[in-house]
Amino acid sequence: xxxxxxxxxxxxxxxxxxxxxxxxxxxxxxxxxxxxxxxxxxxxxxxxxxxxxxxxxxxxxxxxxxxxxxxxxxxxxxxxxxxxxxxxxxxxxxxxxxxxxxxxxxxxxxxxxxxxxxxxxxxxxxxxxxxxxxxxxxxxxxxxxxxxxxxxxxxxxxxxxxxxxxxxxxxxxxxxxxxxxxxxxxxxxxxxxxxxxxxxxxxxxxxxxxxxxxxxxxxxxxxxxxxxxxxxxxxxxxxxxxxxxxxxxxxxxxxxxxxxxxxxxxxxxxxxxxxxxxxxxxxxxxxxxxxxxxxxxx
Numbered sequence: 001x002x003x004x005x006x007x008x009x010x011x012x013x014x015x016x017x018x019x020x021x022x023x024x025x026x027x028x029x030x031x032x033x034x035x036x037x038x039x040x041x042x043x044x045x046x047x048x049x050x051x052x053x054x055x056x057x058x059x060x061x062x063x064x065x066x067x068x069x070x071x072x073x074x075x076x077x078x079x080x081x082x083x084x085x086x087x088x089x090x091x092x093x094x095x096x097x098x099x100x101x102x103x104x105x106x107x108x109x110x111x112x113x114x115x116x117x118x119x120x121x122x123x124x125x126x127x128x129x130x131x132x133x134x135x136x137x138x139x140x141x142x143x144x145x146x147x148x149x150x151x152x153x154x155x156x157x158x159x160x161x162x163x164x165x166x167x168x169x170x171x172x173x174x175x176x177x178x179x180x181x182x183x184x185x186x187x188x189x190x191x192x193x194x195x196x197x198x199x200x201x202x203x204x205x206x207x208x209x210x211x212x213x214x215x216x217x218x219x220x221x222x223x224x225x226x227x228x229x230x231x232x233x234x235x236x237x238x239x240x241x242x243x244x245x246x247x248x249x250x251x252x253x254x255x256x257x258x259x260x261x262x263x264x265x266x267x268x269x270x271x272x273x274x275x276x277x278x279x280x281x282x283x284x285x286x287x288x289x290x291x292x293x294x295x296x297x298x
Contacts, residue, residue, distance in 0.1 A: 028066065110152075
């Protein structure tokens with residue numbers, strides 16, 4: 001089982017169709033009814049992709065089977081309304097991201113067999129540790145060869161895994177475009193904010209970073225990120241100062257600051273601070289100790 005193997009384990013667009021079909025059904029559907037709704041025999045010549053995607057996400061726990069083992073339901077109700085296509089995609093993305101990054105689906109981040117979601121998780125953690133201003137997917141294999149000495153721990157050493165990372169990374173909100181866009185976790189961070197800081201709430205900026213690492217453990221300080229970084233060569237990544245954010249998380253924070261989703265400032269009585277990293281390194285002009293999430297006025 002490997003989420004990065006698109007051919008055997010499914011595609012994001014197929015997952016969207018499956019999830020929305022189950023979510024909006026007036027009564028529970030059997031697995032065959034779900035497959036027939038997503039890949040009807042008269043329209044689709046081969047329903048194997050729909051079935052493999054459904055089976056994989058049943059194993060991961062996004063879907064559940066009833067006691068008969070035949071009828072499918074969502075493990076958890078969608079976090080957002082599903083009134084239109086945008087809402088549907090957002091609901092599936094949030095649910096799939098939480099499921100894939102859950103502790104239950106990553107019991108051994110370095111498992112080679114029965115890895116559940118671990119291959120995707122450790123690949124995302126490695127990707128988000130890179131310099132996002134210089135990262136190119138065409139260079140991923142060569143870059144990893146320099147950073148990971150242990151052959152058994154390498155992630156990007158075939159095109160199958162790299163392609164899977166590009167498509168799932170985009171769908172889950174960590175890459176801007178499918179097929180190899182810029183590494184940018186802004187969308188994932190934005191959608192994780194409700195669990196970390198409420199509208200009108202404010203807190204030390206370092207505390208928000210810690211909360212984000214709990215929700216998205218592939219980000220700075222998250223358990224998966226720390227585990228991956230521990231396997232890299234000593235000089236694989238430029239050292240960061242205390243409180244300095246990686247380029248990936250900095251990019252997200254810059255974006256959220258620019259559109260006023262988050263407001264950063266400095267308070268003299270707050271001991272810790274964070275500092276953003278830009279294209280040319282540490283941005284001393286963007287050091288902050290406090291963050292506020294303003295209330296949105298309709």
